[in-house]
Amino acid sequence: MPDSTAQQVLEVRAALSHALGVATDALRAARDELDAATTRRSRIVAAARERRKRLAHERDKRLRQIDEFHERDLAELAGAAAETARLAAPGAAGLGWPRWRATPAGTPVPAPELRVGRLLLPYDGEVPALVPLLDRGHVVVRGDERTGDDVVAGLLLRALGGAEPGRITLTGYDPEQLGGGLAGFAPLAPAGVLQFVGPGGLGPLLDELVDHVRRINETVLAGEHSSLRELAAATGRRPEPWRVAILLGAGRPDELSRHERGQLDRLLRTGAACGVHLIVRGLPVPAGPGIEIVNAVPGDEARVSGTGDLPVRLDPGPPPAIITATCRQIADAVAAGPAPVALDSLLPEREWQESSARALTAPLGDSPQGAPVHVTLSDYPPHALIAGPSGTGKTNLIYAWMGALAARYSPAELAFYLLDFKEGVSFARFAPGRRDPSWLPHVRLVGLNVNTDREFGLALLRFLGAELRSRADAAKRHEVTNLAELRAEDPEGSWPRIVAVVDEFQVLLSGRDAVAAEAVDLLEDLARRGRSQGIHLVLASQDVSGIEALWGRPALVAQFSLRIALPRARRVLAETNTAADVLPRYHAVVNADSGATEANRVVRVPDAGNRERWSDLQHRLWRRRPQELPPPRLFDGDAIPRLDDSPDFRGYAPAATVAAPEVLLGETIDVEARSARTVLRRAPGRNIAVMGQRVDEACAVLHTAARSLAAQFTPGAAQFRVACLDSDAAAAVEALRGVLPPETGYFDGDTVEILLEDAADRAAAGSAEDRPLFLFLYAVDAAPGRANDLLRRILRQGPERRIHVIGWWRGASLLRDTLGGQGTRTDVIGAWVALDVHGSELSPYYPGHGAPVWYPRPWRALHFDRSVHRGAEVIIPYGPS
Numbered sequence: 038m039p040d041s042t043a044q045q046v047l048e049v050r051a052a053l054s055h056a057l058g059v060a061t062d063a064l065r066a067a068r069d070e071l072d073a074a075t076t077r078r079s080r081i082v083a084a085a086r087e088r089r090k091r092l093a094h095e096r097d098k099r100l101r102q103i104d105e106f107h108e109r110d111l112a113e114l115a116g117a118a119a120e121t122a123r124l125a126a127p128g129a130a131g132l133g134w135p136r137w138r139a140t141p142a143g144t145p146v147p148a149p150e151l152r153v154g155r156l157l158l159p160y161d162g163e164v165p166a167l168v169p170l171l172d173r174g175h176v177v178v179r180g181d182e183r184t185g186d187d188v189v190a191g192l193l194l195r196a197l198g199g200a201e202p203g204r205i206t207l208t209g210y211d212p213e214q215l216g217g218g219l220a221g222f223a224p225l226a227p228a229g230v231l232q233f234v235g236p237g238g239l240g241p242l243l244d245e246l247v248d249h250v251r252r253i254n255e256t257v258l259a260g261e262h263s264s265l266r267e268l269a270a271a272t273g274r275r276p277e278p279w280r281v282a283i284l285l286g287a288g289r290p291d292e293l294s295r296h297e298r299g300q301l302d303r304l305l306r307t308g309a310a311c312g313v314h315l316i317v318r319g320l321p322v323p324a325g326p327g328i329e330i331v332n333a334v335p336g337d338e339a340r341v342s343g344t345g346d347l348p349v350r351l352d353p354g355p356p357p358a359i360i361t362a363t364c365r366q367i368a369d370a371v372a373a374g375p376a377p378v379a380l381d382s383l384l385p386e387r388e389w390q391e392s393s394a395r396a397l398t399a400p401l402g403d404s405p406q407g408a409p410v411h412v413t414l415s416d417y418p419p420h421a422l423i424a425g426p427s428g429t430g431k432t433n434l435i436y437a438w439m440g441a442l443a444a445r446y447s448p449a450e451l452a453f454y455l456l457d458f459k460e461g462v463s464f465a466r467f468a469p470g471r472r473d474p475s476w477l478p479h480v481r482l483v484g485l486n487v488n489t490d491r492e493f494g495l496a497l498l499r500f501l502g503a504e505l506r507s508r509a510d511a512a513k514r515h516e517v518t519n520l521a522e523l524r525a526e527d528p529e530g531s532w533p534r535i536v537a538v539v540d541e542f543q544v545l546l547s548g549r550d551a552v553a554a555e556a557v558d559l560l561e562d563l564a565r566r567g568r569s570q571g572i573h574l575v576l577a578s579q580d581v582s583g584i585e586a587l588w589g590r591p592a593l594v595a596q597f598s599l600r601i602a603l604p605r606a607r608r609v610l611a612e613t614n615t616a617a618d619v620l621p622r623y624h625a626v627v628n629a630d631s632g633a634t635e636a637n638r639v640v641r642v643p644d645a646g647n648r649e650r651w652s653d654l655q656h657r658l659w660r661r662r663p664q665e666l667p668p669p670r671l672f673d674g675d676a677i678p679r680l681d682d683s684p685d686f687r688g689y690a691p692a693a694t695v696a697a698p699e700v701l702l703g704e705t706i707d708v709e710a711r712s713a714r715t716v717l718r719r720a721p722g723r724n725i726a727v728m729g730q731r732v733d734e735a736c737a738v739l740h741t742a743a744r745s746l747a748a749q750f751t752p753g754a755a756q757f758r759v760a761c762l763d764s765d766a767a768a769a770v771e772a773l774r775g776v777l778p779p780e781t782g783y784f785d786g787d788t789v790e791i792l793l794e795d796a797a798d799r800a801a802a803g804s805a806e807d808r809p810l811f812l813f814l815y816a817v818d819a820a821p822g823r824a825n826d827l828l829r830r831i832l833r834q835g836p837e838r839r840i841h842v843i844g845w846w847r848g849a850s851l852l853r854d855t856l857g858g859q860g861t862r863t864d865v866i867g868a869w870v871a872l873d874v875h876g877s878e879l880s881p882y883y884p885g886h887g888a889p890v891w892y893p894r895p896w897r898a899l900h901f902d903r904s905v906h907r908g909a910e911v912i913i914p915y916g917p918s
């Protein structure tokens with residue numbers, strides 16, 4: 038058994054050892070497996086880590102790419118926004134304050150947007166934050182008060198600086214600070230560009246703006262355009278300025294009444310289309326279309342509604358010095374008025390093409406809407422009244438009108454007669470001058486410096502009256518009633534329309550004297566009957582309101598149905614028509630219906646005063662003139678005429694016998710250049726007395742008389758004797774030696790009696806002289822006592838014996854003494870020339886007329902010849918040759 042036990046032990050042992058071996062193998066195998074698994078795991082872990090790293094890398098790379106894209110996109114967008122902003126807000130609308138300056142631009146459409154600050158974007162460059170105002174809408178500023186003030190000031194300055202001066206007008210409502218919020222803009226007020234309304238003024242202001250919108254809709258847009266902006270785009274013109282109202286309320290909810298609320302809402306809705314824009318702060322205005330809201334907070338948190346929620350940094354306010362300087366410039370420019378329009382704008386494409394048979398029509402300038410405004414003279418309206426205070430451009434308007442007419446109608450169609458009672462030479466340009474020999478071919482007469490020679494005005498009216506009669510006679514002959522018909526019936530006749538322009542015509546009508554009375558009568562007749570005969574009167578005056586002579590004759594005034602009022606003209610339009618009060622410079626109201634408000638047409642008159650521009654036109658027309666057309670008659674009251682220029686004097690040819698020798702005495706004040714004359718025929722009383730103390734003028738008259746007589750006789754055909762009793766006249770007498778025949782006898786105080794005795798004897802002789810004898814007696818009142826007797830005999834008996842006295846007495850009463858004192862007859866003095874002698878002293882020599890109206894004036898004389906004159910005539914002595 039032991040064996041079996043041992044065996045068994047052995048077997049067990051063997052089994053155990055086998056099992057052990059197996060287990061050991063298994064263990065080893067397991068270990069190996071573990072090792073392998075461990076190794077594999079480590080590899081897997083390492084691989085996983087590697088992948089994660091790669092993943093992170095990839096992710097980072099991708100994120101970086103996305104960031105780059107994003108930034109690039111953003112930069113592109115911001116760049117584009119900045120560029121757009123630069124275009125939308127050019128110049129003054131967008132420049133930063135350090136470089137800011139006004140950049141007034143013509144009429145860009147639409148108007149620029151205005152910078153208020155910059156958008157805060159992750160972007161290197163700057164993107165301006167803009168708000169639309171002019172042409173687009175309204176701006177409401179909320180938030181911090183000081184920042185808001187800066188925004189408002191910036192907006193206003195940018196808007197003003199980008200527009201032509203005067204194209205924006207501002208109205209401020211600032212009840213809390215009473216305009217203090219807009220103090221910097223105060224220099225605009227005197228020029229009318231800025232006005233303030235007081236604390237109670239909001240309602241009226243809103244009413245007025247609403248009314249303005251209504252007016253623009255009715256009269257300017259007139260259903261043709263939906264907004265001024267559209268009108269400007271279509272026509273290139275902006276007929277109305279923008280009106281910007283700055284409403285700075287106190288922020289109280291009850292600040293607006295119901296009515297005001299309604300008006301404000303209306304303006305917010307409809308104002309922008311009509312150029313009315315509001316900048317509102319401190320009044321409740323809800324967001325809405327066309328309303329830009331600026332939330333004004335300092336720092337980086339401001340917002341502008343047009344740019345959504347993007348943060349904005351608002352600009353600081355404009356430097357006060359820039360505001361003041363800019364406003365001053367604008368005010369100066371507005372006060373100086375708009376730049377002148379050129380005369381050429383009134384000229385037709387082809388000159389002298391029009392017929393004046395029915396009317397004279399020409400443009401006078403442009404309306405505010407840019408259309409030409411035509412003015413017509415015809416049967417209706419026949420005559421024009423122009424008024425405007427000194428310097429408002431009356432003369433210029435007349436030039437412009439004349440230029441436009443003269444370029445359209447040839448001299449066969451139109452004739453001008455021009456008279457200027459103003460001191461100066463405004464119409465001189467139409468007549469040949471020393472520097473420029475040209476003249477306006479239509480001009481037949483130019484009267485200059487006639488302010489003291491009202492008689493010349495009268496002469497013109499008389500002349501026109503005669504022309505009127507001759508036209509009326511012709512019309513009767515041809516059995517027609519007006520110029521158009523007459524021209525049709527008589528195509529060969531010369532019937533131009535006549536335009537008589539009288540500047541400062543009130544001078545002619547001033548005074549209650551015979552000249553004024555006759556002038557008004559003539560004017561009335563011309564005004565009434567001239568219309569159908571093509572004679573048109575254009576009367577201009579600084580102030581027609583005080584012309585009693587005019588307003589006392591309503592029938593006369595009624596004929597002047599064309600009224601032209603320059604700025605601030607009084608009474609020329611109807612009483613309730615105040616259009617002239619608000620006219621800008623160089624504008625006029627033209628009214629063809631006697632000044633009724635409905636007939637107002639505003640016209641901007643071009644600058645016709647410019648000599649060069651005018652000369653171009655005048656020279657062109659002058660070169661085209663018909664060669665037979667003479668230059669106009671020029672009457673210059675300041676010029677002293679010369680006998681050598683007198684057509685009468687030049688017409689003399691010496692003859693051996695002259696039945697009616699003429700004595701020329703001076704130039705008449707008349708439309709034709711004529712010499713005043715007295716005829717010394719063989720008849721009683723044919724003597725001439727010159728009366729007055731002015732030596733030069735007396736000598737000039739006697740010199741003219743001597744020259745004119747001498748020119749009519751061949752040598753020896755007449756006898757001349759000269760006596761000089763005043764040494765002041767010695768030089769003048771000496772000058773006669775060159776004029777009178779060599780055998781002329783000269784006498785002085787010592788020898789004058791010899792002369793007078795001889796002449797008196799010859800005057801008393803039975804038969805007449807075979808050759809006339811002319812006695813020129815200078816200062817004859819100084820002759821010794823006995824001389825008066827002799828003189829009386831010569832004066833009484835001489836003329837019938839062909840002995841005539843042409844004498845100078847140094848006073849009217851001295852002549853009377855010569856004739857025999859008070860009460861003696863004066864008819865031996867058949868003609869006289871009075872110098873500085875008052876009219877009342879002349880009554881003894883003025884039979885049947887009382888005393889002539891005569892106030893002595895330098896280098897003028899009164900001439901009366903009882904054989905031919907109804908009344909005395911004013912003459913101008915001829916000056917030295």
Ligand SMILES: Nc1ncnc2c1ncn2[C@@H]1O[C@H](COP(=O)(O)OP(=O)(O)OP(=O)(O)O)[C@@H](O)[C@H]1O
Nearest residue numbers: 377426427428429430431432433623642643644646
């Ligand atoms: N439309 C215009 N454009 C530019 N300048 C003008 C215009 N009208 C007038 N002026 C200028 O204004 C000034 C005054 O004009 P103008 O002499 O015509 O005025 P007036 O009313 O006739 O004055 P006065 O009665 O004192 O002579 C002139 O220097 C003239 O050149």
